[in-house]
Amino acid sequence: MTVSGVFIATSLGAVPQIVLVLYMVMLLAFGVAGYLKSKTSEEDYYLAGRGQGVLVTALTIMATFFSSSAMLGVPGLVYKDGVGFLFFVLNLPLSGAAIYLLGSRIWKLGKSRGYVTPADLITDHYGNSSLLRSLVALVGFLYVIPYIVMQIKAGGYLAQRMFPDTSSISIFGLEYGVFEAGTIALSILTMLYVLVGGMRSVAWTDVVQGLLLFTGMIISGIATVVAMGGPSSFFSQLTTMPPEALSVPGPSNAWSPWKLMTLCMFASLATMIQPGQWMRYYAARSVETLKKSALIFAVGLPCCFLFGVLLVGLGARALYPPSIEDGTILPHPNIGASASDVDQVVVAMIQEHIPLLLGANLGVVVVSLILVAVMAASMSTADSNLHALSAVLTRDVYDRFIRPKASEKERAWFGRGVIVVATLLALWLVGLGEKNPDFKPLSLIAQLMFVAMAFSCQLLPLAIDALFIRRGTQTGAICGIASGILVVFLFTPFANVLLGNGVVDSISGLTSVLKRLFDIGFVGAAVNTAVFVAVSRFTRSPATPARHEAD
Numbered sequence: 001m002t003v004s005g006v007f008i009a010t011s012l013g014a015v016p017q018i019v020l021v022l023y024m025v026m027l028l029a030f031g032v033a034g035y036l037k038s039k040t041s042e043e044d045y046y047l048a049g050r051g052q053g054v055l056v057t058a059l060t061i062m063a064t065f066f067s068s069s070a071m072l073g074v075p076g077l078v079y080k081d082g083v084g085f086l087f088f089v090l091n092l093p094l095s096g097a098a099i100y101l102l103g104s105r106i107w108k109l110g111k112s113r114g115y116v117t118p119a120d121l122i123t124d125h126y127g128n129s130s131l132l133r134s135l136v137a138l139v140g141f142l143y144v145i146p147y148i149v150m151q152i153k154a155g156g157y158l159a160q161r162m163f164p165d166t167s168s169i170s171i172f173g174l175e176y177g178v179f180e181a182g183t184i185a186l187s188i189l190t191m192l193y194v195l196v197g198g199m200r201s202v203a204w205t206d207v208v209q210g211l212l213l214f215t216g217m218i219i220s221g222i223a224t225v226v227a228m229g230g231p232s233s234f235f236s237q238l239t240t241m242p243p244e245a246l247s248v249p250g251p252s253n254a255w256s257p258w259k260l261m262t263l264c265m266f267a268s269l270a271t272m273i274q275p276g277q278w279m280r281y282y283a284a285r286s287v288e289t290l291k292k293s294a295l296i297f298a299v300g301l302p303c304c305f306l307f308g309v310l311l312v313g314l315g316a317r318a319l320y321p322p323s324i325e326d327g328t329i330l331p332h333p334n335i336g337a338s339a340s341d342v343d344q345v346v347v348a349m350i351q352e353h354i355p356l357l358l359g360a361n362l363g364v365v366v367v368s369l370i371l372v373a374v375m376a377a378s379m380s381t382a383d384s385n386l387h388a389l390s391a392v393l394t395r396d397v398y399d400r401f402i403r404p405k406a407s408e409k410e411r412a413w414f415g416r417g418v419i420v421v422a423t424l425l426a427l428w429l430v431g432l433g434e435k436n437p438d439f440k441p442l443s444l445i446a447q448l449m450f451v452a453m454a455f456s457c458q459l460l461p462l463a464i465d466a467l468f469i470r471r472g473t474q475t476g477a478i479c480g481i482a483s484g485i486l487v488v489f490l491f492t493p494f495a496n497v498l499l500g501n502g503v504v505d506s507i508s509g510l511t512s513v514l515k516r517l518f519d520i521g522f523v524g525a526a527v528n529t530a531v532f533v534a535v536s537r538f539t540r541s542p543a544t545p546a547r548h549e550a551d
Contacts, residue, residue, distance in 0.1 A: 034197025063380035078313030082245030091268035096298025155186030209376035216373030217308030270457035457521035458484035480532025
């Protein structure tokens with residue numbers, strides 16, 4: 001950060017801290033209120049009694065969808081690769097359609113048969129296979145952990161921006177760096193209100209966090225356009241960007257048309273069938289509630305996305321163009337010093353321009369609110385995923401394999417323990433990635449997002465078959481989802497750990513080509529579907545009542 005950037009950040013004074021404390025107190029109050037209103041049942045803790053209305057359903061789905069990637073990761077990619085990545089916005093109407101079509105069917109089955117997790121529906125349809133339930137639970141785990149890590153990293157970045165002059169912060173008598181302190185504070189706060197209030201508290205906080213997020217997006221976009229002289233001047237300055245930033249595959253050569261198309265299609269579907277969203281369909285009051293929420297989602301989010309933070313990413317690229325050194329795209333010094341600092345482009349821009357636009361007093365307040373909106377983006381997804389992981393591991397693992405006769409009270413305490421352990425695991429992974437230079441397989445927030453969605457995408461063939469086609473078999477489902485998970489692993493840095501360098505090196509040429517051409521979630525789902533269809537063709541389909549329940 002340059003001198004001017006540091007000056008702006010430090011001139012915020014105590015206002016961000018005051019706003020942040022008030023925000024934290026409000027979230028804890030929601031946790032307590034959710035606890036006081038809750039009933040001592042598993043269904044109430046995980047699904048809020050299946051009675052959420054349109055406003056809460058729409059905002060909790062949108063807040064869960066828009067994580068820190070909305071305010072950090074995606075704008076960072078737009079800053080790196082320019083106009084080409086704007087096509088990513090096409091995934092939003094598709095996501096709305098997924099809520100309308102898939103969500104409605106999931107709700108009907110969940111209501112009639114008492115489902116709580118995705119595995120409840122899928123394994124019931126395919127004959128209640130323990131192995132299939134384990135694989136579906138594994139997909140949920142592989143989606144949730146990267147997403148929680150992503151949100152915790154965002155908390156560390158936010159702390160660095162809010163406390164730029166602080167070298168360390170004392171927590172319970174121990175000294176931590178600002179980044180570490182931010183990750184710990186966000187993790188503990190999120191964990192507490194999820195532990196106390198369950199789905200009800202998560203949904204209520206998502207309403208506030210969603211409103212903060214969307215307001216922050218729009219204000220950030222408007223401030224950027226005004227700071228650049230208005231709409232005409234804004235678009236005029238965009239035309240001065242290098243030609244490669246105005247077309248695909250972009251300066252990083254990463255976004256071929258096929259990759260963008262498959263990413264838009266499969267990322268949207270994967271995000272809508274991940275455990276946290278799937279459980280929100282169960283929690284809605286009615287099918288009509290979900291359909292209205294889908295329309296709000298499909299119209300509202302693209303507007304916020306196009307006229308909000310994406311404008312910030314493009315404006316930042318025009319004002320502070322990145323440089324390329326040894327094939328690596330590095331941000332302008334006003335944005336950051338390392339390649340991963342592109343994730344901080346929105347925060348850097350609002351700290352630089354909003355106080356100049358609105359004046360010292362009002363500008364400081366607005367910047368503080370937007371910084372809290374960045375935190376809201378992180379927490380609204382972290383809470384949903386922690387809550388969903390608790391349900392998945394409690395119902396699909398502990399209840400089925402470890403303690404089938406456990407009481408509801410015992411399962412509730414185990415679920416809360418999962419939330420604590422998952423939070424600590426994510427914190428450990430974030431800390432390991434920051435301290436160990438050899439452990440940075442996924443340094444960018446957007447990379448974590450794409451890997452998580454690729455794993456979630458492996459539920460798609462089974463979900464579509466169970467909800468609409470109903471031709472697959474139990475053996476086909478097991479073989480398909482297992483092959484999809486393995487294929488996605490081959491495209492991640494963790495493949496060496498599982499298979500060894502020799503195996504990975506022998507197929508690295510093929511994976512490199514496919515990764516440049518397509519979204520890795522699509523590649524995994526294509527293999528998954530092919531295996532699923534082929535094996536189902538030659539195996540018997542179990543007859544279960546769930547096969548005709550959604551009609």
